[in-house]
Amino acid sequence: MSTPAASLPELPAGGEPLRFRPLYGQVYESLLKRIAGGEWRAGEALPSEQALAAQLGVSQGTVRKALDALALDKMIDRRQGKGTFVAELTQEQALFRFFRLTRADGERAVPSSADETLKLRPARAVEQRALGLAPDEEVIEILRTRVLDGRPTMVERVVVPAAVFPGLERLAPLPNALYALYQREYRINIAAVDERLRADAARREDVRRLGVVLGAPLLQIERVARTVEGRVVEWRLSRCDTTHLSYAVTLS
Amino acid sequence: MSTPAASLPELPAGGEPLRFRPLYGQVYESLLKRIAGGEWRAGEALPSEQALAAQLGVSQGTVRKALDALALDKMIDRRQGKGTFVAELTQEQALFRFFRLTRADGERAVPSSADETLKLRPARAVEQRALGLAPDEEVIEILRTRVLDGRPTMVERVVVPAAVFPGLERLAPLPNALYALYQREYRINIAAVDERLRADAARREDVRRLGVVLGAPLLQIERVARTVEGRVVEWRLSRCDTTHLSYAVTLS
DNA sequence: GAGTGGTCTAGACCACGCA
DNA sequence: GCGTGGTCTAGACCACTCT
Structure with missing residues (x-):
């Protein structure tokens, strides 16, 4: 845990001759x-x-x-x-800081939500691994369709440990920007997210929610969100129809 | 032009009352x-x-x-x-700093190239826009298949202005890390790249080069590369089979 | 005008790489 | 042991915000 903080010099590696610490x-x-x-x-x-x-x-x-x-x-x-x-996450910052989908003209699209369902259930194996949970721990699953520019564009599954967000399932309908909610209601600040992207073919659920044809290419984004201390408190899988939008990122 | 430099305070906007400059x-x-x-x-x-x-x-x-x-x-x-x-781009840095494809275990995969062809030709409309070229300017197009872990994984089309990289077409076969070559041979330093990702279905050329089935979902990455001064000197389109690899990025 | 962060200076000393 | 960058200090002054 305890990310060394991007802005600070690297910490001494394990078992060193006791290095200088400013x-x-x-x-x-x-x-x-x-x-x-x-x-x-x-x-x-x-x-x-x-x-x-x-x-x-x-x-x-x-x-x-x-x-x-x-x-x-x-x-x-x-x-x-x-x-x-x-630092405070305004609704707007929370939406855009970690949200990379943009229109062709470069403008950020503003998402809204539809067909939201919340479930309290045991964690699956992949979620246990990603969230660092013990077997039998419960999670809260948020399933929703995200609408951009009036089009259903994204199927989003958000999974968080129930122990970290007690009572979250009773807060529905959830706001657009979950991370502002995490901060306000649970004092949990998301500091960074790791995303892994791949292309995948649309499945039946994607077809139903997005109106694409079966097998259509979708952009799948798998995300884990971390607090400053390095604790992973959210796992998220999004499947996007990138016909009208694309995922924009600058590397430097 | 002239990116204000991420690390410096913002420059005064246009037509201001003459602000302080440290x-x-x-x-x-x-x-x-x-x-x-x-x-x-x-x-x-x-x-x-x-x-x-x-x-x-x-x-x-x-x-x-x-x-x-x-x-x-x-x-x-x-x-x-x-x-x-x-700063010097070593072959390794050049490969990894702007290359986000990673294996499932989180290790960066090392790419090599195959079936490389170079062409000198007039710029197309989309390339003129991206590279800021005048009509009738010529470009050099590099088309190649990138191989990762022994599998053909990526079809890559790199387009650069011929005026910026004179004689590049005679340097084939090109090294794996183009940006180190840009620096060494042309004194051009890539400072940042803007990427736009979407999912797209495999076309006939993808089928031939990658061995995927027609219509298979591919991750398409469109990139423009910029120098420190903000000049766009490369446009690149990559189409990746993400069956065994994924595009990893951290947002903070 | 008081209080805040931002800039700039000058100087002492520390950690590191190399000869 | 020298030269380099890195840390730490103390103090002066500037730019900005609010009262």
Whole structure:
């Protein structure tokens, strides 16, 4: 667990001769834990750089470097003249930050949902592996059709551990942006998602939900979503009709 | 053109009341131009921070901030104790940095090429648009089958402006990693690629090259590759059999 | 005007690579 | 042991937001 944080130098590998660990890295970890622990809620301001420096007994420059790293990792928002705030997923950010389907003209399409069903059931083998669950643990399955530009475009199956999201099945109908809900209702912040894409032929369920012909090529996206601490809290399988939309990503 | 650089604050929008521009941003631009202009070749060392600071008449801290930003944008490599070097695409980096196909176990598959053909021909409309070419400009088309784990997996069509890569058609057979070749032979550095993915049914050419059945679902990847200055110098269309591999990406 | 983050400087010291 | 980049500090001043 505990992702080394993209913005920080790599941690020492296992069994090393005890490597150097910079001060600002410790400040980073300390602040990260306090944020994750809920000391400040999403949207709330942290103490000022000066205050944190005094509190932690380090210079302002060191605090600044830790805060810069936290901002790079999207844990906080810094606003000149105002302060430093715990990052908040607005409905809009939650929709677009992890949603890559775009129209041919490059505009992001806004999804809505239809035919949503929720189920509480035991985890399947693949879900156990992906979510790191013990045998017999229960999951909540959300099955829904996503509509873009008025067309049913995507069949989405979302699976989360019931223990992590207790009572989620009673919150239906669910909002469009699940990750904002995770944050608001369960204080769980999705920090990154790993996606695996492949092409697959439409099955009967796809035909029924999307109106495509049997065997039509669909883009299948398998996703696991992780918190800052590296805990996997969601597994998701989406099957998309890419006739009018495509999955856009920039690699650098 | 001139991407504002991911690591720098946003540039003033058009027609603004003349906004503040930090010193380190100017240093960044200055060094970027000197690197792009070939003052130091790929792999060569830049002057030390101290030397640059003296040369530019700013403090070492300001130079450092500019160099940090350049490193973030993968323009330079910094090595403690050694120096600062213009980023170099090794054959391996070039292959993996922009290549997302991975095996089920998460290991990156190493591609090789087969059935390569090169052609010099006028640009088609779609290529003119993507590459920003004038009518009647010529392009070089590379058509090849990519083999992964011993299986023909991908049909790849690479199209580049003939004016940008003069004589490329005489360099066949081309190496596996084209971007290392672009850098070595033409001093063109690919900084980022934009990819658009969709699912499509296998056509006759796919059947012949990949051995899939007609209509089988393929993952189609359309790519444009950009230099640091934002110039699009390559357009690429890949069609992949994702039976044994998938396209993996992390969003954060 | 007070308070915040952002920039810039100058200098000390540390970790690392190499000869 | 020297030169490099990396860390840490202390302080001055600037740009921005709000009252």
